[in-house]
Amino acid sequence: METKGTATVVKHTGSHYLLSELPVWNPFPAVIRGKVRLESSRATNPVAVGDVIEYNLPADGGDGMATISRILPRRNGIIRKSTNLSRESHIIAANIDKVFLITTMILPETKLEFVDRFLVCCEAYQVHPVILVNKTDLYDEPDLQAMLSHFIGIYRGAGYQVLEISVADGRGIDEVKDMCKDSICLFSGASGVGKSSLLKALDPSLNPKIGDISTSHLQGKHTTTFYEMHPLSCGGFVIDTPGIRGFGLVDIEDEELSTYFPEMLKITDNCRFKPCTHTHEPGCAVKQAVDDGLISPERYCSYLGMLQEETKYR
Ligand SMILES: Nc1nc2c(ncn2[C@@H]2O[C@H](COP(=O)(O)OP(=O)(O)OP(=O)(O)O)[C@@H](O)[C@H]2O)c(=O)[nH]1
Numbered sequence: 398m399e400t401k402g403t404a405t406v407v408k409h410t411g412s413h414y415l416l417s418e419l420p421v422w423n424p425f426p427a428v429i430r431g432k433v434r435l436e437s438s439r440a441t442n443p444v445a446v447g448d449v450i451e452y453n454l455p456a457d458g459g460d461g462m463a464t465i466s467r468i469l470p471r472r473n474g475i476i477r478k479s480t481n482l483s484r485e486s487h488i489i490a491a492n493i494d495k496v497f498l499i500t501t502m503i504l505p506e507t508k509l510e511f512v513d514r515f516l517v518c519c520e521a522y523q524v525h526p527v528i529l530v531n532k533t534d535l536y537d538e539p540d541l542q543a544m545l546s547h548f549i550g551i552y553r554g555a556g557y558q559v560l561e562i563s564v565a566d567g568r569g570i571d572e573v574k575d576m577c578k579d580s581i582c583l584f585s586g587a588s589g590v591g592k593s594s595l596l597k598a599l600d601p602s603l604n605p606k607i608g609d610i611s612t613s614h615l616q617g618k619h620t621t622t623f624y625e626m627h628p629l630s631c632g633g634f635v636i637d638t639p640g641i642r643g644f645g646l647v648d649i650e651d652e653e654l655s656t657y658f659p660e661m662l663k664i665t666d667n668c669r670f671k672p673c674t675h676t677h678e679p680g681c682a683v684k685q686a687v688d689d690g691l692i693s694p695e696r697y698c699s700y701l702g703m704l705q706e707e708t709k710y711r
Pocket residue numbers: 531532533534535562563564565566587588589590591592593594595606607608609610617618619620621622638639640641
């Protein structure tokens with residue numbers, strides 16, 4: 398007799414998966430035999446960490462490995478294009494309660510365009526983002542302080558939650574712990590920003606691999622290479638991910654793009670033309686808000702960049 402069950406994918410390493418019957422932590426291996434695909438998906442990896450799946454487990458012999466037989470409908474999913482030019486998309490994770498975008502002002506420097514693209518994807522896929530600025534122990538110099546307050550001003554101004562933390566001196570760690578409780582969270586950001594270090598700070602009994610910063614490139618070394626979920630002793634689950642380099646936008650139409658900028662969405666009803674691309678149209682409320690200093694020029698600039706790129710690659 399076969400056993401059947403429902404479990405969550407907690408790790409994905411190429412062809413193999415680890416499953417656990419959350420909220421119980423009992424990881425066991427599984428494979429996919431044949432095709433298990435979500436309808437209408439162009440994804441290169443059809444099953445992602447966080448997916449809730451049905452599995453079969455043979456009672457006698459075989460390799461004793463569970464087989465994933467069905468993916469249950471997703472609540473949400475973080476998807477990105479493998480490369481800018483590619484039509485293929487890649488599902489990073491599914492059924493996420495909260496995404497922490499971990500950023501740093503230096504070692505490495507997080508670019509605003511990167512943050513904006515990431516946030517657009519969160520909005521598009523209906524995942525709640527929280528921005529963490531890590532390594533605040535390093536920002537004593539006045540120009541770094543200025544950079545930090547500029548950064549925080551932009552994203553709080555756009556309506557996002559931004560928290561200053563330091564794994565090195567413990568600042569903000571308890572707040573992050575509280576936010577992780579009773580939920581499935583995902584850590585994302587460039588290599589070297591401290592995703593795995595933060596995980597370890599939240600639960601010292603965990604032992605994720607932690608890298609260092611390359612002295613020549615001042616960037617991380619892509620230490621974490623798998624998508625993996627970890628149970629926190631304080632409650633909740635965190636998915637640690639490999640550092641991401643770039644972030645292509647998937648399937649977002651020009652007219653739709655500004656709806657993923659919350660500060661633009663709020664006032665777009667006031668534009669004279671509907672729909673309005675907020676580029677050349679007279680009577681545009683968004684352009685007016687940029688002129689009036691109510692929308693940050695950096696965010697607007699990122700918006701224009703994304704519009705252009707979408708056109709270029711379509
Ligand atoms: N000064 C300082 N260094 C930190 C802090 N947090 C992490 N680091 C250092 O940053 C380096 C990279 O940390 P990781 O945790 O491996 O970074 P990651 O984001 O997981 O990187 P990838 O796995 O490559 O994506 C390590 O040398 C950490 O010790 C911090 O708050 N302050």
